[in-house]
Amino acid sequence: MRSKREWTRFLAVLLLGLLFAQATASARLKSPTMDEHYHLAQGYAYLKTGDLRLRTRHPPLIGTPFDDR
Secondary structure (H helix, E strand, O other): OOOHHHHHHHHHHHHHHHHHHHHHHHHHHHOOOOOHHHHHHHHHHHHHHOOOOOOOOOOOOOOHHHOOO
């Protein structure tokens, strides 16, 4: 018969495994970063050229004070 500590450890590992499986299964459907590649391209172009023409969806200077961090 297993001790209470072993059962507690087994239950903790099982629950963490279920949490990990649920998180990875739902990440594809509920991911908020579906347009991340556009933002990466815009940021890279701005850093290399200083040109804001790729930023078409947001006001052009809204992120500029925070870009150098």
